Amino acid sequence: MTKTTLFTPGPVEVPPHVWEAFTRPLFPHRGDAMHALISRAEDGLRRLLHTDQTVVLLTASGTALMEAALRSCVRNKLLVYSIGAFGDRWAELARDNGLTVDTISETWGHAARPERLRDVLRRGNYDTVAYTHNETSTGVLNPLPELAAVCNDFPEVISLVDGVSALGGVPINLSRSPADIYLASSQKALALPPGLAMGIVSDRARERARTLLNRGYYLDIDTLCQYADKRETHTTPSIPHISALAAVLKDILVDGGQAHYTGLRQKSKRVREWANDRTGLLVTDETIASPTVTAIRKPETLDITALNGYLTERGFLIASGYGQLKPTTFRIGHMGNISLHETRRLLSCIDQFTTNDRQDQ
Numbered sequence: 001m002t003k004t005t006l007f008t009p010g011p012v013e014v015p016p017h018v019w020e021a022f023t024r025p026l027f028p029h030r031g032d033a034m035h036a037l038i039s040r041a042e043d044g045l046r047r048l049l050h051t052d053q054t055v056v057l058l059t060a061s062g063t064a065l066m067e068a069a070l071r072s073c074v075r076n077k078l079l080v081y082s083i084g085a086f087g088d089r090w091a092e093l094a095r096d097n098g099l100t101v102d103t104i105s106e107t108w109g110h111a112a113r114p115e116r117l118r119d120v121l122r123r124g125n126y127d128t129v130a131y132t133h134n135e136t137s138t139g140v141l142n143p144l145p146e147l148a149a150v151c152n153d154f155p156e157v158i159s160l161v162d163g164v165s166a167l168g169g170v171p172i173n174l175s176r177s178p179a180d181i182y183l184a185s186s187q188k189a190l191a192l193p194p195g196l197a198m199g200i201v202s203d204r205a206r207e208r209a210r211t212l213l214n215r216g217y218y219l220d221i222d223t224l225c226q227y228a229d230k231r232e233t234h235t236t237p238s239i240p241h242i243s244a245l246a247a248v249l250k251d252i253l254v255d256g257g258q259a260h261y262t263g264l265r266q267k268s269k270r271v272r273e274w275a276n277d278r279t280g281l282l283v284t285d286e287t288i289a290s291p292t293v294t295a296i297r298k299p300e301t302l303d304i305t306a307l308n309g310y311l312t313e314r315g316f317l318i319a320s321g322y323g324q325l326k327p328t329t330f331r332i333g334h335m336g337n338i339s340l341h342e343t344r345r346l347l348s349c350i351d352q353f354t355t356n357d358r359q360d361q
């Protein structure tokens with residue numbers, strides 16, 4: 001089978017030494033070895049995100065932790081501030097769980113506006129707000145510090161932040177930009193296989209959870225936190241994922257994450273320059289351009305399935321546009337074990353395809 005390098009925005013290329021963590025012998029999930037492993041993984045996440053709050057690990061994808069956050073925190077009314085498909089997911093999950101939710105949104109390709117959030121929170125009697133840090137459908141990085149500062153001015157409001165495609169991809173300082181629950185998935189900028197969700201939970205969110213009924217069992221934030229306090233998980237976790245997470249965090253934290261973040265920035269910069277010279281970018285404002293994924297304008301005649309067929313024969317795979325942007329964009333991810341050199345090779349291959357007009361064949 002030809003190896004295909006994933007330029008998709010998750011799952012991503014997993015480095016070979018990380019796969020090794022998946023072949024190590026297992027050990028019981030109750031006991032000293034597990035306590036030590038969970039401590040390493042959780043402490044690593046705390047250092048990466050500059051926080052001293054509770055870290056929970058859940059064997060599931062990130063959406064499960066979004067659902068857990070909603071079920072455990074929304075008392076009466078939730079505000080979702082959506083800037084794309086994954087922002088909309090917050091609202092969909094809330095409705096599916098029978099919660100009352102209002103949504104405000106921006107045109108896809110734009111970031112959330114902190115002052116708009118402030119105005120709506122002032123008027124709305126909300127007890128919880130949810131938004132996305134990095135919107136994977138559009139490649140927009142929301143201004144976390146400014147949004148967090150607004151939420152901070154509303155002490156009764158719990159803030160839930162989906163950092164699925166941001167954590168490990170951008171510097172995050174939760175002590176300066178606090179969120180009550182900041183959550184992410186393994187298969188994005190940490191370059192692990194899918195299957196592990198992680199979240200930082202504030203004491204306020206824990207307290208809120210304890211006041212609410214019907215939080216369920218598997219996804220109860222209070223239970224997850226109580227076990228995290230004991231350096232355990234409430235059910236049998238994917239031990240290999242947690243081993244791999246601890247190993248990846250150790251690597252990234254060698255210089256506080258600087259080399260890792262710079263690598264992502266260089267790849268995204270190259271792709272953005274290239275796209276700018278070709279068909280154009282969805283997001284032209286550099287201050288909100290995501291370093292983890294870029295959405296590129298797609299000419300009507302460009303067939304992404306045909307392009308991906310051509311790329312796959314040469315060992316690459318990119319992503320189509322997402323949701324309402326599927327007909328007009330395609331996306332290139334910068335996360336995972338891919339180099340700047342491979343990124344350049346991918347772009348040359350796309351050029352070959354488009355100049356040879358291969359999509360007509």
Ligand SMILES: Cc1ncc(COP(=O)(O)O)c(C=O)c1O
Pocket residue numbers: 009010061062063064086132134135136137162163164165185186
């Ligand atoms: C921003 C964002 N939020 C949530 C999700 C859902 O994450 P998961 O597939 O891990 O449940 C994704 C997945 O791509 C995402 O990009």
